[in-house]
Amino acid sequence: MTENFNVFFNENKVIRDELKEDAIYLKKYTEQLNVDKEKNIHIAVLTERNRIAREIHDSIGHSISSSILQVEALKISTSNHTSLQGLDTLQNTLSSGMSDIRDSIHNLYNESLDLKRRIKDICDEVNSLDIDLIYKLEGPLTYDFKFDILSIIRESITNCLKHSNATKLHISLLTQAKFYTIIIKDNGSKFSQLESISNKGIGLLSMDEIARKYDGFLNYGFDKGFKIYITLMKG
Missing domain, CATH: 3.30.565.10 (Histidine kinase-like ATPase, C-terminal domain)
Incomplete structure (x- = not known):
């Protein structure tokens, strides 16, 4: 009986050690899954931000740039002082908006992880x-x-x-x-x-x-x- 008990005890010890080792690896695997999940979510956010940045640059950015050039052409073709002042104000507003868009695009293209x-x-x-x-x-x-x-x-x-x-x-x-x-x-x-x-x-x-x-x-x-x-x- 003592011999059988010792065999049974040793077998259980081996199984217990194996279960403990499996639990450690399972915990590590779960932690790695959580890390990968967080990383994938962040990458998805970055991808979407880059897409939005490209759309802003290709559509709104080009439109405002074109408008600034058209205002400059109007300033050259007009001699009315009041009109020139209005065009200057409009051009400054457009230029300021363009600067804001450039800053936004820069931030969106940034890796977004300070x-x-x-x-x-x-x-x-x-x-x-x-x-x-x-x-x-x-x-x-x-x-x-x-x-x-x-x-x-x-x-x-x-x-x-x-x-x-x-x-x-x-x-x-x-x-x-x-x-x-x-x-x-x-x-x-x-x-x-x-x-x-x-x-x-x-x-x-x-x-x-x-x-x-x-x-x-x-x-x-x-x-x-x-x-x-x-x-x-x-x-």
């Missing part, structure tokens, strides 16, 4: 943490890169709220000659090496995948608070 503002918005939503943000990312950043940075920031804040007794969180986004650096550190004092790393496992795994995606690396550890150091190579 990374610094989005990070600040995320930080402002957290009332239980005093978040200190240093943002020094420079150069053209692709939409995918910005989205991945946001994913790292969100995951870091979530981990801090769930698994730490920290009251402060420092986030530094820095630009180096050939790479970008992300440093995230809290002031938490409650830390169990095994438990903390286990709890943070899914988030750290996702961050590590992002780092590898850009030929970078991820380091983390505890030194008067939990610290994450990520390097992302420039393309």
Whole structure:
């Protein structure tokens, strides 16, 4: 009976471990689906904005440009002072409207993801943490890169709220000659090496995948608070 029990116990342990592993991968898969869904929605919004921008440029923009040229021609052909003043006013109004349209088109064609503002918005939503943000990312950043940075920031804040007794969180986004650096550190004092790393496992795994995606690396550890150091190579 003892032997049978031991066999039964070991078999159950194996099954339990397999179920636990499946649950971890399922959670990670679900999180990735949510990330992909959010990204696809944003891409759809960008596509629609670009379509609207093209229509504005092709129709309204060309019409106003043509009107400005016609007003200029009328100014040349008339000598009446009152008429010239009216035409000047009309031309200035049209030119101002054209400038507004150009600004709108520029904003619509923009990648529509203000990374610094989005990070600040995320930080402002957290009332239980005093978040200190240093943002020094420079150069053209692709939409995918910005989205991945946001994913790292969100995951870091979530981990801090769930698994730490920290009251402060420092986030530094820095630009180096050939790479970008992300440093995230809290002031938490409650830390169990095994438990903390286990709890943070899914988030750290996702961050590590992002780092590898850009030929970078991820380091983390505890030194008067939990610290994450990520390097992302420039393309």
